[in-house]
Amino acid sequence: xxxxxxxLEHLSLAGxxxxxxxxxxxxxxxxxxxxxxxxxxxxxxxxxxxFKDLDKAVLKSGYSGLVTLLLEAAKHDSTEQTISTILExxxxxxxxxxxxxxxxTIQKPHLQLLIGKxxxxxxxxxxxxxxLDYYMKNNHMEKVNSAVYLISLKTEVAGETELKEVQFxxxxxxxxxxxxxxKDATKCLEKISQV
Amino acid sequence: xxxxxxxxxxxxxxxxxxxxxxxxxLRQFGTELIVATVVRCLKIIxxxxxxxxxxxxxxxxxxxxxxxxxxxxxDLGYKGGDLGYQTFLYSNETEIRRIFMxxxxxxxxxxxxxxxxxxxxxxxxxxxxxIEIGTQLAAAWTPPFLKKKGIRSRTKPPGWQREGACCLQHxxxxxxxxxxxxxxxxxxxxxxxxxxxxxxxPYVTNQTPRHRDTAPSVLEANALEVAVQxxxxxxxxxxGLASRLSQQEFKKRxxxxxxxxxxxxxxxxxxxxxxxxxxSGATGDLQQLLNxxxxxxxxxxxxxxxxxxxxxxxxxxxxxxxxxMSQVGAAVPTKDTEEExxxxxxxxxxSLRSELAQLTSDLEKLDLEVRKFTxxxxxxxxxxxxxxxxxxxxRAAYSVxxxxxxxLPDAEANIGKLQSxxxxxxxxxxxxxxxxxxxxxxxxxxxxxxxxxxSKRESEAQKKLEEIKQFRARMKEVxxxxxxxxxxxxxxxxxxxxxxxxxxxxxxxxxxxxxVANIKKQKQEIDKILVDTRSVQKEINSLTGKLDRTFTVxxxxxxxxxxxxxxxxxxYRFLAALHENFEQLIKTVEDTGAVVRxxxxxxxxxxxxxxxxxxQNLEKITADFQEMKKENTALMAKVKGKK
Numbered sequence: 001x002x003x004x005x006x007x008l009e010h011l012s013l014a015g016x017x018x019x020x021x022x023x024x025x026x027x028x029x030x031x032x033x034x035x036x037x038x039x040x041x042x043x044x045x046x047x048x049x050x051f052k053d054l055d056k057a058v059l060k061s062g063y064s065g066l067v068t069l070l071l072e073a074a075k076h077d078s079t080e081q082t083i084s085t086i087l088e089x090x091x092x093x094x095x096x097x098x099x100x101x102x103x104x105t106i107q108k109p110h111l112q113l114l115i116g117k118x119x120x121x122x123x124x125x126x127x128x129x130x131x132l133d134y135y136m137k138n139n140h141m142e143k144v145n146s147a148v149y150l151i152s153l154k155t156e157v158a159g160e161t162e163l164k165e166v167q168f169x170x171x172x173x174x175x176x177x178x179x180x181x182x183k184d185a186t187k188c189l190e191k192i193s194q195v
Numbered sequence: 196x197x198x199x200x201x202x203x204x205x206x207x208x209x210x211x212x213x214x215x216x217x218x219x220x221l222r223q224f225g226t227e228l229i230v231a232t233v234v235r236c237l238k239i240i241x242x243x244x245x246x247x248x249x250x251x252x253x254x255x256x257x258x259x260x261x262x263x264x265x266x267x268x269x270d271l272g273y274k275g276g277d278l279g280y281q282t283f284l285y286s287n288e289t290e291i292r293r294i295f296m297x298x299x300x301x302x303x304x305x306x307x308x309x310x311x312x313x314x315x316x317x318x319x320x321x322x323x324x325x326i327e328i329g330t331q332l333a334a335a336w337t338p339p340f341l342k343k344k345g346i347r348s349r350t351k352p353p354g355w356q357r358e359g360a361c362c363l364q365h366x367x368x369x370x371x372x373x374x375x376x377x378x379x380x381x382x383x384x385x386x387x388x389x390x391x392x393x394x395x396x397p398y399v400t401n402q403t404p405r406h407r408d409t410a411p412s413v414l415e416a417n418a419l420e421v422a423v424q425x426x427x428x429x430x431x432x433x434x435g436l437a438s439r440l441s442q443q444e445f446k447k448r449x450x451x452x453x454x455x456x457x458x459x460x461x462x463x464x465x466x467x468x469x470x471x472x473x474x475s476g477a478t479g480d481l482q483q484l485l486n487x488x489x490x491x492x493x494x495x496x497x498x499x500x501x502x503x504x505x506x507x508x509x510x511x512x513x514x515x516x517x518x519x520m521s522q523v524g525a526a527v528p529t530k531d532t533e534e535e536x537x538x539x540x541x542x543x544x545x546s547l548r549s550e551l552a553q554l555t556s557d558l559e560k561l562d563l564e565v566r567k568f569t570x571x572x573x574x575x576x577x578x579x580x581x582x583x584x585x586x587x588x589x590r591a592a593y594s595v596x597x598x599x600x601x602x603l604p605d606a607e608a609n610i611g612k613l614q615s616x617x618x619x620x621x622x623x624x625x626x627x628x629x630x631x632x633x634x635x636x637x638x639x640x641x642x643x644x645x646x647x648x649x650s651k652r653e654s655e656a657q658k659k660l661e662e663i664k665q666f667r668a669r670m671k672e673v674x675x676x677x678x679x680x681x682x683x684x685x686x687x688x689x690x691x692x693x694x695x696x697x698x699x700x701x702x703x704x705x706x707x708x709x710x711v712a713n714i715k716k717q718k719q720e721i722d723k724i725l726v727d728t729r730s731v732q733k734e735i736n737s738l739t740g741k742l743d744r745t746f747t748v749x750x751x752x753x754x755x756x757x758x759x760x761x762x763x764x765x766x767y768r769f770l771a772a773l774h775e776n777f778e779q780l781i782k783t784v785e786d787t788g789a790v791v792r793x794x795x796x797x798x799x800x801x802x803x804x805x806x807x808x809x810x811q812n813l814e815k816i817t818a819d820f821q822e823m824k825k826e827n828t829a830l831m832a833k834v835k836g837k838k
Binding site for chain 1: 321322323324325326328329332338339345346354355356357358359360361362363364365366371373374375376377389392393394396397398399400401406407409410411413414416417419420421424
């Protein structure tokens with residue numbers, strides 16, 4: 001995990017007891033978590049009476065430092081140990097380090113869910129409807145007699161609440177080919193998980 | 196032996212052989228399993244070999260596989276007896292154990308090397324990814340309606356994870372501002388900026404238009420700054436230090452260089468464009484861009500002057516507006532009928548429009564004229580300059596001529612005067628030259644000294660620069676080293692944590708130590724027994740010696756007496772018989788010992804032979820033989836059928 005020079009500066013401001021007293025520090029960390037996580041709490045620091053008497057510029061600076069640290073730590077799935085080393089470099093007292101770690105450990109899964117939301121993906125298959133038709137003849141041919149699979153894949157698409165459908169028909173061989181490809185993909189994943 | 200088997204089976208499992216958990220010793224290995232594991236080992240040791248990992252059904256194929264396995268193992272340097280297809284197909288425990296010990300010994304070097312080498316963060320990341328994917332794969336499928344917003348909870352490890360694509364959002368970030376150097380007392384912040392920080396600036400989480408862009412924006416800002424810092428450090432180390440400038444100067448120079456480059460490129464392009472096809476709109480744009488860049492590069496405080504056209508336009512429109520305002524003001528108080536008002540308005544608009552048209556045409560005309568005038572003015576200025584220069588020259592020529600003409604009447608005297616003047620001035624010139632020489636000597640000396648001094652300083656500076664560079668490189672190296680070691684330590688810690696589950700290792704070492712101690716004890720015992728045997732041997736030797744001596748003495752004594760006495764003769768005969776009998780007895784005892792030893796040997800042999808599963812293997816061989824025969828006949832029948 002790497003933090004930029006300005007982020008470290010902000011962070012050390014947040015840890016400075018002359019600027020932000022010990023009793024407000026925990027609240028500030030909590031506010032940072034809430035502000036990042038929930039839209040309705042995005043300005044929760046400004047409304048909190050605990051920070052009324054503080055220098056707002058310093059508060060904003062420290063707040064941004066904490067937000068950066070929390071997000072980066074969640075992104076890198078950092079352990080308490082790595083966070084502690086960074087905070088010690090910013091001259092934090094052990095109590096503050098402990099307090100921040102306590103809050104972070106609770107909030108980490110939430111933060112990771114939030115960050116995990118960012119990105120794009122192909123439509124995600126969640127379900128399938130299928131039908132097997134028997135195709136007997138047409139106007140050109142008296143006897144066709146082949147099986148036709150009608151497949152409808154239900155997919156999740158980013159930004160949509162309803163499931164979308166992908167429909168196609170295929171012959172037995174094509175379906176087998178598809179199944180083979182899917183099995184290959186599964187095997188590939190299993191191989192990756194066994195490294 | 197069980198210990199050895201367990202070690203072998205453990206290491207076989209660790210390389211990914213599919214050995215059943217219930218298999219505890221090599222005795223339980225079947226032909227199938229043996230072949231599979233040997234192939235696996237060979238694949239790991241040699242890398243790419245083309246061997247099937249399962250036993251083929253056909254007998255001849257089996258035989259070929261066995262033979263090639265034997266070849267491969269011998270190629271690796273196996274020296275434990277003769278090796279052939281029978282070793283694998285009709286196995287016996289000891290041989291298989293020997294082969295596996297050999298193979299396992301060959302094996303672990305690579306893997307242990309891989310473990311010793313420091314793994315980078317990428318390896319750690321890959322491992323973390325594979326663990327995560329493993330846990331996600333292990334989870335059962337859940338229908339999407341049971342996952343709220345694509346989030347499902349899990350119990351091992353406890354937490355939540357995201358599945359599906361329904362709630363993904365595209366990466367989108369905004370610029371984020373944070374107060375800079377607020378805590379640093381050394382940096383003065385302007386009052387206005389401080390007021391902005393205090394009152395107006397929103398909190399980081401409240402800056403983006405959409406709240407969900409907050410996290411990407413913060414992450415991006417951090418990553419950007421880190422990247423820029425790294426990039427700058429690289430550049431400074433490589434190029435910046437050598438240029439011997441301060442950081443600000445270096446940055447300024449770089450900026451200038453870039454601006455110049457851009458300007459030149461744009462100029463070239465615009466020229467090319469003009470050559471290609473007149474002044475089109477795009478070139479005008481380019482020209483404008485060029486102008487703006489030049490004005491920016493020149494100085495920040497020089498404001499761009501608007502073109503004259505723009506100024507006049509402004510004036511004109513200003514007047515127009517005033518006019519319309521006054522007209523409107525005049526129109527308002529007289530309250531006419533609506534029609535009249537409408538008409539008036541129409542009229543007004545028409546008149547204004549015509550006025551505007553006229554004005555614009557006037558303007559254009561004027562503009563043209565102005566342009567013409569400026570052109571003619573320039574021309575005029577040029578001609579004036581040329582005329583002036585001409586006049587100057589003429590004036591100079593005139594003065595020279597006038598003076599010479601003045602001198603003409605009294606030519607002789609004047610020539611003499613001029614000569615003297617020339618002489619004196621020549622003298623003076625020589626004098627001056629002398630003086631100049633006298634001044635110049637020490638000065639040049641001084642100059643040389645200074646130059647030398649300067650060059651010395653320069654070289655010193657160069658040296659110092661080199662040193663600084665070296666120090667920086669060292670610093671970087673040490674920092675890198677520290678980081679690497681940190682990483683290594685972290686990784687080793689994690690490795691160690693993973694290892695602790697694997698108690699086998701310490702148990703093995705302990706067992707090995709025990710075994711070694713046992714062997715030592717046994718060796719001591721053997722030594723003791725050897726000493727015992729030797730002492731017994733010695734005793735036996737001394738006893739036989741004694742016996743021999745006593746016998747010869749007795750023999751002699753009795754023989755001497757035997758000539759005189761008949762009874763003694765008898766006794767002598769008895770003695771001889773006794774001796775002979777005893778000798779026979781001893782021999783028998785020795786023979787018995789030898790036989791007992793032989794029996795023991797034979798028993799051992801029987802043991803080993805029975806270990807070799809000869810009967811079983813024989814049965815198997817006969818069965819295989821039968822099968823092969825059958826195959827052969829089938830093939831023959833096929834061949835015949837083909838014919």
